[in-house]
Amino acid sequence: MGKTYVVDVNGLLCKGCGICSEICPRKALVMDSVNPATGYPNPKLVGECIGCKLCMWFCPDQAIVVVEKR
Amino acid sequence: MIKHEHLSLKYMRREVLPTAFCPGCYNGIVMNALFQAFEELGIYDLRKYVFVSGIGCSSWIPSPYIKADSLHTLHGRAIPVATGVKLANPELEVIVIGGDGDLASIGGNHLLHAARRNMDLVVIMINNLVYGMTRGQAAPTTPKGMVTPTTPYGNPEEPMDVARLIANTNANYVARWCVSQYLFLKNSFKKVLGEIKRGFRFIEVYAPCTTFVIRRENKTPGQKLKELMNTCIGYEKWEKLPAEERTKHIPTGVFREEDKPGFLDNYKQLIARLKR
Ligand SMILES: Cc1ncc(C[n+]2csc(CCOP(=O)(O)OP(=O)(O)O)c2C)c(N)n1
Ligand code: SF4
Ligand code: SF4
Ligand code: SF4
Ligand SMILES: [Mg+2]
Numbered sequence: 001m002g003k004t005y006v007v008d009v010n011g012l013l014c015k016g017c018g019i020c021s022e023i024c025p026r027k028a029l030v031m032d033s034v035n036p037a038t039g040y041p042n043p044k045l046v047g048e049c050i051g052c053k054l055c056m057w058f059c060p061d062q063a064i065v066v067v068e069k070r
Numbered sequence: 071m072i073k074h075e076h077l078s079l080k081y082m083r084r085e086v087l088p089t090a091f092c093p094g095c096y097n098g099i100v101m102n103a104l105f106q107a108f109e110e111l112g113i114y115d116l117r118k119y120v121f122v123s124g125i126g127c128s129s130w131i132p133s134p135y136i137k138a139d140s141l142h143t144l145h146g147r148a149i150p151v152a153t154g155v156k157l158a159n160p161e162l163e164v165i166v167i168g169g170d171g172d173l174a175s176i177g178g179n180h181l182l183h184a185a186r187r188n189m190d191l192v193v194i195m196i197n198n199l200v201y202g203m204t205r206g207q208a209a210p211t212t213p214k215g216m217v218t219p220t221t222p223y224g225n226p227e228e229p230m231d232v233a234r235l236i237a238n239t240n241a242n243y244v245a246r247w248c249v250s251q252y253l254f255l256k257n258s259f260k261k262v263l264g265e266i267k268r269g270f271r272f273i274e275v276y277a278p279c280t281t282f283v284i285r286r287e288n289k290t291p292g293q294k295l296k297e298l299m300n301t302c303i304g305y306e307k308w309e310k311l312p313a314e315e316r317t318k319h320i321p322t323g324v325f326r327e328e329d330k331p332g333f334l335d336n337y338k339q340l341i342a343r344l345k346r
Contacts, residue, residue: 006074008073008074008075010073010075010076012088013087013088015088015093015094016093017093017094017280017290017291017292018094018290018291018292019094019290019291019292019295020292021292022290022292022293022295022296023292023295023296040093056076056102057099057102057103057106057252058099058102058252058295059076059098059099059102060091060094060095060096060097060098060099060102060291061087061088061089061091061093061098062076062078062079062082062087062098062101062102063076064076065074065075065076067074
């Protein structure tokens with residue numbers, strides 16, 4: 001069985017820089033509509049996440065987390 | 071459902087977040103690598119650590135963002151203040167975080183001599199190629215030809231290679247990584263926090279300013295990060311390149327690694343000898 005992952009976004013920390021969606025090797029993240037609380041768009045998981053954690057490491061605002069689903 | 075949290079957050083002062091950094095500023099990635107190093111070393115309590123900085127965007131990392139004691143000092147003067155902290159209480163681990171302007175320009179002489187003395191400090195220099203905080207003026211690290219508010223026709227000067235300069239001193243550890251080389255950077259932090267625990271340990275992080283360098287190139291911070299994954303190469307490989315190719319790449323790696331006695335060890339030895 002392949003592993004599956006949860007991707008959580010903290011919409012209040014995210015500044016919509018797009019690094020996560022551009023760095024994702026699976027192109028699994030897209031920048032969604034603007035979050036009214038901050039005025040910035042937040043990423044949304046639309047594809048399959050392989051758990052590489054690049055988005056989490058390279059998010060400058062500690063706004064995206066990847067954890068293995070159990 | 072329980073919301074999961076970024077590992078960095080347990081080392082940060084939540085009440086001041088989000089940070090004042092521009093969207094996509096690479097300073098936050100350097101923080102992630104540093105905090106991941108602490109976590110992998112099993113260090114959760116930073117009470118033994120003091121973070122010291124000068125002035126600049128990168129100098130904001132310790133104060134207010136790191137949940138530990140910090141000293142936010144004058145522009146360029148983080149290293150002398152950190153030296154004082156270390157000598158007053160050698161039990162403390164003292165870490166300086168600052169910019170290329172703060173540490174290599176106005177504070178350049180302090181950097182050089184702390185390295186020469188093999189002073190017992192960890193110094194992390196975020197080289198974003200400009201004076202970011204004051205809106206992107208040229209620094210001694212600005213590449214030749216780069217347009218900035220103070221070099222509107224292109225910088226006529228050659229930049230200094232700070233890591234290689236410090237590698238020619240008596241420092242115990244000198245490395246440079248691009249911010250795209252996340253795991254190497256994190257492992258260098260682990261090395262100087264967990265293994266080589268004395269002497270001068272200098273880590274340069276090549277991380278162009280999102281607002282005043284990357285935007286001028288009409289790139290997004292994500293595009294630039296992917297570009298750096300090809301631009302940054304090991305220095306042994308870089309040295310074999312023809313001259314015209316060299317300017318297109320950033321030589322990275324560990325330039326110096328030793329565990330010889332630092333300033334404090336030598337000083338204690340002197341005191342012991344004089345007491346005899
Ligand atoms: C004595 C003094 N001179 C000049 C300044 C203005 N100043 C503030 S930050 C800065 C440069 C910061 O550049 P750097 O250290 O590279 O930090 P960055 O903002 O790029 O991270 C300058 C010149 C100052 N605050 N104090
Ligand atoms: S962990 Fe990797 S695959 Fe999953 S969303 Fe993040 S970057 Fe994409
Ligand atoms: S990298 Fe972080 S701050 Fe940037 S868009 Fe993604 S989640 Fe938001
Ligand atoms: S000006 Fe540059 S270094 Fe300063 S916060 Fe903005 S992107 Fe970061
Ligand atoms: Mg700078």
